[in-house]
Amino acid sequence: MRVAVVGAGIVGACTAWALARQGVRCTLFDRRQPMCETSRASSKLLHGGLRYLETGQFRLVGKALHARTDWLELAPHLCHRLEMLLPMYRDKGRSQFVISAGIRIYDVLALGSGFPRARVLKPSEVLALQPGLSPEGLVGAWAFFDAQMDDSALGNWVVDAFCDLGGDLVTEHEVRDLAELDDYDRIVNATGPWAMQLRETLPGKPSIQLDWVRGSHIVLDRVCPAAMLLEVPGSSRIFFILPYQGRTLIGTTEVRQSGPNNPGPSEDEIRYLLDAHNHYMTGAVAMRCDVVEAFSGVRPLLRSADNPSEATREWAFERTGKVLHIYGGKWTTAKLQGDQAAQRILQ
Numbered sequence: 001m002r003v004a005v006v007g008a009g010i011v012g013a014c015t016a017w018a019l020a021r022q023g024v025r026c027t028l029f030d031r032r033q034p035m036c037e038t039s040r041a042s043s044k045l046l047h048g049g050l051r052y053l054e055t056g057q058f059r060l061v062g063k064a065l066h067a068r069t070d071w072l073e074l075a076p077h078l079c080h081r082l083e084m085l086l087p088m089y090r091d092k093g094r095s096q097f098v099i100s101a102g103i104r105i106y107d108v109l110a111l112g113s114g115f116p117r118a119r120v121l122k123p124s125e126v127l128a129l130q131p132g133l134s135p136e137g138l139v140g141a142w143a144f145f146d147a148q149m150d151d152s153a154l155g156n157w158v159v160d161a162f163c164d165l166g167g168d169l170v171t172e173h174e175v176r177d178l179a180e181l182d183d184y185d186r187i188v189n190a191t192g193p194w195a196m197q198l199r200e201t202l203p204g205k206p207s208i209q210l211d212w213v214r215g216s217h218i219v220l221d222r223v224c225p226a227a228m229l230l231e232v233p234g235s236s237r238i239f240f241i242l243p244y245q246g247r248t249l250i251g252t253t254e255v256r257q258s259g260p261n262n263p264g265p266s267e268d269e270i271r272y273l274l275d276a277h278n279h280y281m282t283g284a285v286a287m288r289c290d291v292v293e294a295f296s297g298v299r300p301l302l303r304s305a306d307n308p309s310e311a312t313r314e315w316a317f318e319r320t321g322k323v324l325h326i327y328g329g330k331w332t333t334a335k336l337q338g339d340q341a342a343q344r345i346l347q
Contacts, residue, residue, distance in 0.1 A: 001024055001025065001185045001186065001346075002025045002026075002027070002183075002184050002185050002186075003019055003024055003025070003026045003027070003184060003185065003186040003187070003188065003345060004026075004027050004029065004181045004184040004186070004187045004188070005019070005026060005027070005028045005029070005187075005188040005190055006029045006175045006178075006181070006187070006188065006189055006190060006191055006198065007029070007030065007189070007190040007191035007192060007194075007195075008028050008029070008030035008033075008034035008035070008159060008169070008171070009034075009035065009037060009038060009039040009155070009190065009191075009192050010035065010039040010151075010155045010158065010331055010334040011039075011190050011192065011315075011326055011329055011334050011337055011338060011341075012028065012030075012188070012190030012191070012192075012326075012338075013028065013034060013035075013155060013158040013159045013162060013334075013338070014158055014334045014335045014337065014338025014339070014341075015188055015190055015326070015337075015338040015341040015342055015345075016028040016159075016162045016167055016188075016338075017158050017159075017161055017162040017165075017167075017338060018335075018338045018339045018341070018342035018343075019167075019342045019345070019346075020162050020165035020166065020167040021165060022342065022346070024342075024346070025166075026162075026167050026168070027167070027168040027169075027170060027184075028159070028162060028167060028168065028169050028170065029170045029173055029175055030169075030170070030171050030172075030173070031172070031173065031174035031175070032171065032172065033171050033172075034155060034156055034159045034169070034171070035151070035152045035155035035156055035159075037192065037193070037262070037297065037298075038192055038193060038262075038297035038298055038299060038300075039151060039152075039155050039192075039297075039331065040151050040152040040155065040297075041151075041215070041217070041262075041295050041296055041297025042151045042215075042297065042331050043215075043217065043240055043242070043249070043251050043252055044148055044149060044150065044151055044242065044244055044249060045082075045146055045147070045148055045149070045240070045242070045331075045332075046067070046068045046071050046072075046079055046146065046147035046148070046149050046331070046332045047064065047068065047146035047147065047332060048061045048062075048064040048065035048068070048106060048109065048110065048146065048332070049061050049064055049313060049330070049332075050086075050102060050103075050106055050144075050229065050238075051238050051309075052313060053102050053105055053106065054102070055312070057312060057313065057314070058105075058109065060312070060313060060314050060330075060333070061106070061109055062109040063333055063336060064330065064332045064333050065106070065109050065110040065113050065115075066110075066112070066113050067332050067333045067335065067336055068113065068115070068146065068147045068332060069113045069114055069115070070335060070336075071147065071149065071154070071332075071335070072147060074335075075149075075154055075157050078149055078150050078153050078154045078157060079147050079148065079149035079150075079154060080147060080148060080149075081115065081145050081146075081147050081148075082145065082146055082147055082148040082227050082242075083143055083144070083145055083226070083227065084143070084144055084145065084146055084227045084228065084229050085121070085126060085129065085130060085141045085142070085143055085226055085227065085228045085229070086099060086103070086141055086142045086143075086144065086228070086229045086230075087126060087133065087138060087140075087141040087228065087230065087280070088138070088139050088140055088141060088142070089136075089137040089138055089139065090137040090138075090139050091137065092137060093231040094231060094236075096139065099142060100142070103118045103142045103144055104118075106118070106144060107144075115145045115146075116145050118142050118143060118144035118145075119142070119143050119144075120140060120141075120142060120143075121140055121141045121142070121143050122140055123135065123138045123139065123140055125140075125141075126138060126140060126141040129225060129226040130225050130226040130228060131225065131283060131284075132225075132281045132282070132283035132284030133228075133280060133281060133282075133283070134279075134280050134281070134282040134283070136282075148227075148242070148244070150245075151331065158335075175198070176201075177201045178198060178201050178202055178323055179201065184322075185322065186322050186323075186324070186345045186346070187322060187323045187324070188323075188324050188326065188341060188345055189323060189324065189325040189326065190326045190341070192260075192300050193210075193212055193260030193261075193262075193298045193299070193300045194260045195210065195300060195325055195326065195327055196209075196210050196260075196327075197260065198325075199318070199320075199325050202320050202321075202323065204320060206318065206325075207318050208302065208303075208316050208318055208325075208327045208328075209302075209303040210300045210301065210302065210303060210327060210328070211256060211300075211301045211302070211303045211304075211308060211311060212256065212257050212258070212259060212260050212298050212299070212300065212301075213254050213255065213256050213257070213298070213299045213301050213308040213311070214253065214254075214255040214256075214257055214262065214263075214269075214296050214297070214298050214299075215251065215252040215253055215254060215255075215296060215297055215298075215299055216251065216252060216253045216255070216264075216265035216266075216269040216270070216273070216294065216295070216296035217249060217250060217251030217252055217265075217273070217294070217295055217296070218249075218250050218251070218265070218270055218273050218274070218291045218293070218294045219244070219247050219248065219249055219250075219291065219292055219293035219294070219295075220247060220248040220250070220286050220290050220291060220292065221247055221290070221292040222247065222248050222284070222286075222290070223243065223246060223247070223248070224241060224242060224243035224244075224247070224248035224249070225243070226243070227240070227241070227242045227243060228240065228241045228242075228280075230276070230280055232276050233275075233276065233279045236309070237254070237309055239251060239252065239273065239276050240252070241277060241280075241281070247292070248286075250273045250274075250276075250277050251273065253265075253269045253272060253273065253296075254308040254309055255269065255308075256308050257298070260298055260300070261298070262296060262297065262298045263296075264294070264295070264296055265294040265295065265296045269296070270288070270291060270294055271288075274286055274287075274288065274291070300327065300328060301313070301328055302314060302315070302316055302327060302328040312328070313328070313329070313330040314328060314329070315327060315328040315329035315333075315337050316328055317340075317341065317344055319344065324341060324344055324345045326341055
């Protein structure tokens with residue numbers, strides 16, 4: 001059997017890798033190079049998704065928490081555990097009760113993953129770890145663990161593993177119509193934000209609809225002493241302030257757009273992230289001139305909620321003849337998603 005996988009983002013790469021591990025002759029196509037779109041524009045985290053608990057996505061969070069361990073065991077040179085601080089302020093944002101309940105559920109769902117349990121820090125301990133953080137009203141913080149990775153390097157490691165098993169990689173080749181691949185016994189449409197466009201080259205109405213949601217990040221050329229998860233002022237959204245390769249990474253936004261193409265971060269998004277950072281980091285205020293890099297990725301989310309922040313990060317499959325279409329998903333669970341896709345396409 002010969003299988004073509006279209007799209008060398010992390011989901012397509014993991015699907016091709018899973019097929020190659022089963023001895024299937026597989027060709028992985030990309031219109032540019034592997035990991036050159038959304039898969040290299042993440043928050044650089046392998047995480048369960050603490051905030052997804054509020055929308056009832058317990059099953060997804062549990063899968064993601066254990067998927068972190070798989071990545072750490074597979075490629076320890078490209079990812080590592082990362083302690084995250086979740087500061088709590090008096091009369092500001094979510095209550096201490098809600099935050100504590102979420103962290104405890106996170107710990108329960110992570111049982112067996114090998115990650116340490118969360119702990120509570122006093123204000124003085126929090127400020128010792130993150131000296132620039134505003135002390136006004138600070139009552140402490142939860143310290144919990146997720147993991148951090150180099151998304152581009154880790155994704156390309158998967159592609160290399162696929163090629164080492166005899167898989168064929170074809171780059172700079174855009175598949176515009178699935179009919180081009182009729183010579184293959186099976187085809188996987190793993191083009192992420194562009195999956196719907198490729199699906200439209202086949203007859204019938206898609207059973208799934210996508211939302212295209214842009215997530216932007218900014219980078220400051222300064223050391224970040226500690227990773228933090230914080231609540232955007234005046235909103236229930238959360239954002240990250242993270243150490244990354246000797247710099248400070250801040251993200252992310254959630255801007256719904258009408259199509260899959262990536263326009264890059266807007267100035268409004270950059271200002272939004274700076275304002276959120278400066279609200280908390282009163283001892284280390286950042287200006288627009290301090291931003292040395294800004295990048296964005298377009299996430300293909302399953303259309304499930306009016307508010308993108310509440311949309312599921314689960315994934316779905318649609319089978320049309322010998323073609324399997326993959327919709328949605330998240331970086332952390334991409335290997336699990338790819339394993340499932342390989343199983344589906346071989347049925």
